[in-house]
Amino acid sequence: MSSMRFAITMLSFVGIASIIGTILKQKQPYESYIIKFGQFWFDIFRQLDLFNVYQAIWFLIILVFLIASTSLCVIRNSPSILREYKKFQDQIREKSLRSFKHCYEISVPSFNKLDLISLLEKNNFKVREKKNNSSDLLIIAKKGSFQKLGYIFTHLAIIIISVGGILDGNLMLKTQELLGIKQIQLLDLPLSEIPSKSRLDLNNFSYRANVLLSEGEKQDVGVIPSKDGYLIQELPFSVGLKDFNIEHYSSGQPKSFESDLILTSKLTGKIKEQKISVNKPVTFEGVTIYQSDFQDGGTKLNIVTTDLRTNNKSQPMKAEVFKSNSLIYMNQSFSFEFEDFRLFNILDIDSSQKKNSKNVGPNFTYKIRNESGQANEYQTYQLPMKLEGRYFFVSGMRETPQEDYKFLKMPADAERGLDGFLIFKNLLLDKETIKRAINQVISTSSSSKSVNSGNLELSTLRLFKTFQQGGYNDVALSIDKNIPIQEQESAANAYIKIIHLVTNQVLLDYQKNNTSTKFFEREDLSLFTQDALNAYSDSFFYGTPLFLELKDFEHVQASGLQLTKSPGKFWVYLGSILLVIGIFCMIYVQEVRLWVLKKKNSKNILLTLTTNRHHLTFDKYANDIKNKINSFSKKG
Secondary structure, three states, X not given: OOOHHHHHHHHHHHHHHHHHHHHOOOOOOHHHHHHHHHHHHHHHHHHOOHHHHHXXXXXXXXXXXXXXXXXXXXXXHHHHHHHHHXXXXXXXXXXXXXXXXXXXXXXXXXXXXXXXXXXXHHOXXXXXXXXXXXXXXXXXXXXXXXXXXXXXXXXXXXXXXXXXXXXHHOHHHHHHHHHOOXXXXXXXXXXXXXOHHHEEOOOOOOEEEEEEEEOOXXXXXXXXXXXXXXXXXXXXXXXXXXXEEEEEOOOOOEEEEEEEEEEEEOOOOOEEEEEEEOOEOEEEOOEEEEEEEEEEOOOEEEEEEEEOOOOOOOEEEEEEOOOEEEEEEOOEEEXXXXXXXXXXXXXXXXXXXXXXEEEOOOEEEEEEEOOOOOEEEEEEEOOOEEEOOXXXXXXXXXXXXXXXXXXXXXXXXXXXXXHHHHHHHHHHOOHHHHHHHHHHHHHHOHHHHHOOHHHHHHHHHHHHHHHHHHHHHHHHHHHHHHOOHHHHHHHHHXXXXXHHHHHHHHHHHHHHHOOXXXXXXXXXXXXXHHHHHHHHHHHHHOOOOEEEEEEEEEOOEEEEEXXXXXXXXXXXXXXXXXXXXXXXXXXXXXXEEEEEEEOOXXXXXXXXXXXXXXXXXXXXXXXHHHHHHHHHHHHO
């Protein structure tokens, strides 16, 4: 275990795990991993605990072995390194000195020992002198010995950083989970009903918890996401949100957000008011509070519910984000689960064949769940969007989180509202209105004079009945069933043209009889008719045919806080500093040793230099030292 090979192996495993933890986003909800990787790879990654690498048992065990191995290496090698650091190597013979590459013999007519020592000290050498039995003088000098300590600093840094990782990895909590003392809570329960096994007390050594606060709300516990559930962490204080402020750019993108907090210590009752923002946390009672994000805090919504496939009257609905409403529709009970509201939405939408990022206004997300528990998820925008030069009210639906939204686009009327489309839908479903429009179209059509008008009216009414019951899809199925293949394309074109002509006539008649309304006073009424027909047909793929139109809202925001107790942070920082120092010493500090031998009654001195790393620059350095001593001796 004390071998360098074993330590490097452990360090390599830590490096590989760190790469995985960097590439793979950590501590996300399991649902998002399933969507991203699929069930097969999700199961493999979950078994390996790759979604929480830095707190995985196998990672903490690797750190323990790395600490043990590196500690043994330091204990074994440090004494010899420290001895070498202090040693001046004065037990060296003349023959050994002459064997070095940088050995020079210099003539010195007059030799002054003190002046030579002063010269060496000015060049940052530490100097000692020694006389042997023959009264020969040996001057020993060295500099850069700090390089040898780089080994110790680097290895100590690895140990200290690993200790910090274990402290923040909360090995004690992992052990409690394995022994069944603590248990991850999987059910969404009220706080008062969460059992003690899923609660962590103030003695928990390390944690990273989340708190979501609406304005005026106060909490004294945090939520720790863990695998596919969560744990509740008791805090040594209560944190309340006095005020939350957010600034936006002109495009609607968030510019900055900050929270005014009220912190109250449970132990002393001390109250502290503190403003925090992104990258400006506050530490209180040993816990650091970060401004992590912001979310909806329970916005109140005023909604109108409309059945897209009947003439039933629209119904108002009061709703609130994070709460559910119930409704009986077609003899079935449906639950409306409101999940999110966003005041700003920056989208890339098509405008004049160019992609432009712009704020399209508020939207809200909800699910409609039937009695059997199946749910469709919806995302509806309040304001119309300009698509391909025309304005549409947009609502998306998907059956599972793995799918993309399929969008229903309902055309806005001349006043940029939805009333025109809803009027169109009601007219389309009114049998008498459609019958009158069919008769008008038949009477004004020159081609219909040669055809029995009664038969034409009946066939057109059947066509509209088919369209009313299933849109263009049912019309296509009827064509496939009743018309020969070679005539199907021409029949489809004829049917679409008839539907368009009749519904366009319906709108003209409505506008003629309702002059006070301006919904259909537009030059492109035919285009509106086409878009409205497409929207009605697409409504059959919209899941539950209930459209929720957002009329207005009372926006409530919530501040997302992250509270961390990280005893290992200090040790990680300390280890990082030692690692930088150690690497600097090992790479950039060059050790140089120098000997000057002056034999008794000799006019020459022997100068020898050596270094731990022989670079080309050292040849120049050794030559410069030789020249300085040479010139110094001549001056003397």
